[in-house]
Amino acid sequence: MSAWLTLFSNALPALLDGALITLQLTGVGLVMGLALGLLAGLGRVYGNRPLRWLSVAYIELFRGTPLLVQLFLIYYGLPGIGITFSRMDAAFLALGVNSGAYQAEYLRGALQSVGQGQMLAGRAIGLSRWQTIFYVILPQALRLVIPSWANEPVALLKSSAVAFLVAVPELMARAKSVAAQTYNPIGAYLAAAVVYLVVVFLLDQFMKYLERRTRIPGLDAEGTRA
Amino acid sequence: MSQPVLVAKNLTKRYGKNTIFQNISLTVQERETIVIVGPSGTGKSTLLRCLNLLTHAEEGQIWLDGVEITAKGYNEDRARQQIGMVFQNFLLFNHLTALENVILGLRRVKKLSHEEARLRATRELERVGLADRSGHYPGQLSGGQQQRVGIARALALEPRVMLFDEPTSALDPELIGEVLEVMKQLALDGTTMLMVTHEMGFAREVANRMIFLEKGGILEEGTPEDLFERPQNERTHQFLSKIGDLHGKKASKA
Numbered sequence: 430m431s432a433w434l435t436l437f438s439n440a441l442p443a444l445l446d447g448a449l450i451t452l453q454l455t456g457v458g459l460v461m462g463l464a465l466g467l468l469a470g471l472g473r474v475y476g477n478r479p480l481r482w483l484s485v486a487y488i489e490l491f492r493g494t495p496l497l498v499q500l501f502l503i504y505y506g507l508p509g510i511g512i513t514f515s516r517m518d519a520a521f522l523a524l525g526v527n528s529g530a531y532q533a534e535y536l537r538g539a540l541q542s543v544g545q546g547q548m549l550a551g552r553a554i555g556l557s558r559w560q561t562i563f564y565v566i567l568p569q570a571l572r573l574v575i576p577s578w579a580n581e582p583v584a585l586l587k588s589s590a591v592a593f594l595v596a597v598p599e600l601m602a603r604a605k606s607v608a609a610q611t612y613n614p615i616g617a618y619l620a621a622a623v624v625y626l627v628v629v630f631l632l633d634q635f636m637k638y639l640e641r642r643t644r645i646p647g648l649d650a651e652g653t654r655a
Numbered sequence: 656m657s658q659p660v661l662v663a664k665n666l667t668k669r670y671g672k673n674t675i676f677q678n679i680s681l682t683v684q685e686r687e688t689i690v691i692v693g694p695s696g697t698g699k700s701t702l703l704r705c706l707n708l709l710t711h712a713e714e715g716q717i718w719l720d721g722v723e724i725t726a727k728g729y730n731e732d733r734a735r736q737q738i739g740m741v742f743q744n745f746l747l748f749n750h751l752t753a754l755e756n757v758i759l760g761l762r763r764v765k766k767l768s769h770e771e772a773r774l775r776a777t778r779e780l781e782r783v784g785l786a787d788r789s790g791h792y793p794g795q796l797s798g799g800q801q802q803r804v805g806i807a808r809a810l811a812l813e814p815r816v817m818l819f820d821e822p823t824s825a826l827d828p829e830l831i832g833e834v835l836e837v838m839k840q841l842a843l844d845g846t847t848m849l850m851v852t853h854e855m856g857f858a859r860e861v862a863n864r865m866i867f868l869e870k871g872g873i874l875e876e877g878t879p880e881d882l883f884e885r886p887q888n889e890r891t892h893q894f895l896s897k898i899g900d901l902h903g904k905k906a907s908k909a
Contacts, residue, residue: 451754549709553740553742553746553809554759554808555732556760556763645792647791647792647793648749648792648793
């Protein structure tokens with residue numbers, strides 16, 4: 430145990446360096462995914478036929494194939510048609526489009542649970558359809574989506590380990606080099622696991638805080654009257 | 656007589672093969688309070704929704720202040736901005752406080768400044784007796800309070816006509832009075848209103864005209880006295896006396 434603690438404290442600076450890149454991957458992927466998820470989620474529920482079709486195609490394609498395949502296609506495949514990304518950018522893009530597909534589905538569920546009545550009420554005071562969506566339905570859906578959406582940062586953070594396979598020096602890559610240097614793979618990967626665990630815990634706490642802050646008084650999480 | 660506020664001519668509404676109502680024509684004059692009654696399933700609510708274009712009649716035309724709003728290319732949002740609607744189940748915006756519910760339309764439809772909208776919304780809430788609840792969310796208000804906010808939200812936009820779709824049907828009996836009181840005051844103030852309700856005591860007291868709708872058509876219309884005292888149609892008499900027993904007393908207490 431004390432031998433592992435020594436390894437852990439020796440490896441910690443490198444692991445934290447890697448964790449920083451992991452967080453960066455997660456953050457950029459999450460934000461990119463949020464933008465794509467909003468577009469695709471709204472498109473799927475409220476878009477006209479082509480927009481709906483496009484949204485469904487995007488969502489099904491990126492939820493239906495492994496993240497690793499997407500990453501390799503972007504990093505190794507796209508250069509074949511003249512589009513080249515750096516390792517980091519390829520990882521950002523893969524995580525972003527992948528997460529966007531999942532976030533779109535979370536949002537779709539929330540949009541649908543807001544209910545048709547709110548649309549009627551918005552139209553009745555003379556708002557246009559898209560005004561009603563933006564001022565009435567989306568604000569409610571974004572609050573409703575938080576409990577299920579809260580899994581996404583954590584899932585994405587863990588998925589970001591695939592970036593290691595295109596040699597992005599994130600947490601997993603650092604663990605691997607620690608394992609090679611110390612000839613102690615169990616110790617090294619255990620140390621990485623501990624760092625992941627701590628980061629995930631902190632992230633979870635933040636999500637819970639967000640959920641509390643955005644609650645609508647008198648309305649419970651499912652959108653029904655308390 | 657001056658130009659009517661709302662005119663509907665030969666409206667027919669179908670869902671698939673199902674005809675909800677057929678060839679309904681009606682005229683609403685300024686400052687008039689019209690009550691529509693009739694058994695459920697005769698398309699009373701659908702008729703109201705056709706009038707503000709929330710749903711579309713397959714046939715017929717509608718004019719608002721002499722302008723045909725069912726004409727091709729007419730901006731339907733503009734029509735709805737001038738027709739207020741109050742729903743049976745309130746349909747307040749759940750994520751907004753009472754005050755914000757009223758403000759939204761003033762800001763986005765009437766394009767008022769934030770300050771102006773706030774002032775106007777506050778006045779509207781005072782008018783329905785809810786100034787002290789302005790910071791409450793719909794989920795924190797009683798049904799009667801929610802419906803009064805719903806009325807304020809519609810009134811704030813200064814509509815040419817207000818449509819009420821069974822505004823008290825979803826309320827506990829002891830909360831009906833406060834809503835009817837507000838509506839009575841509106842009628843006294845000369846608000847042009849068209850409402851579907853089962854509150855016969857209320858109808859008798861404030862309606863200028865009543866329309867009895869059955870089986871997708873207007874069976875009879877006239878003043879409340881006409882329909883209650885001298886119904887031309889046996890069916891009208893039957894319905895009104897039955898529903899009067901159920902709803903009449905409650906309402907007269909209001």
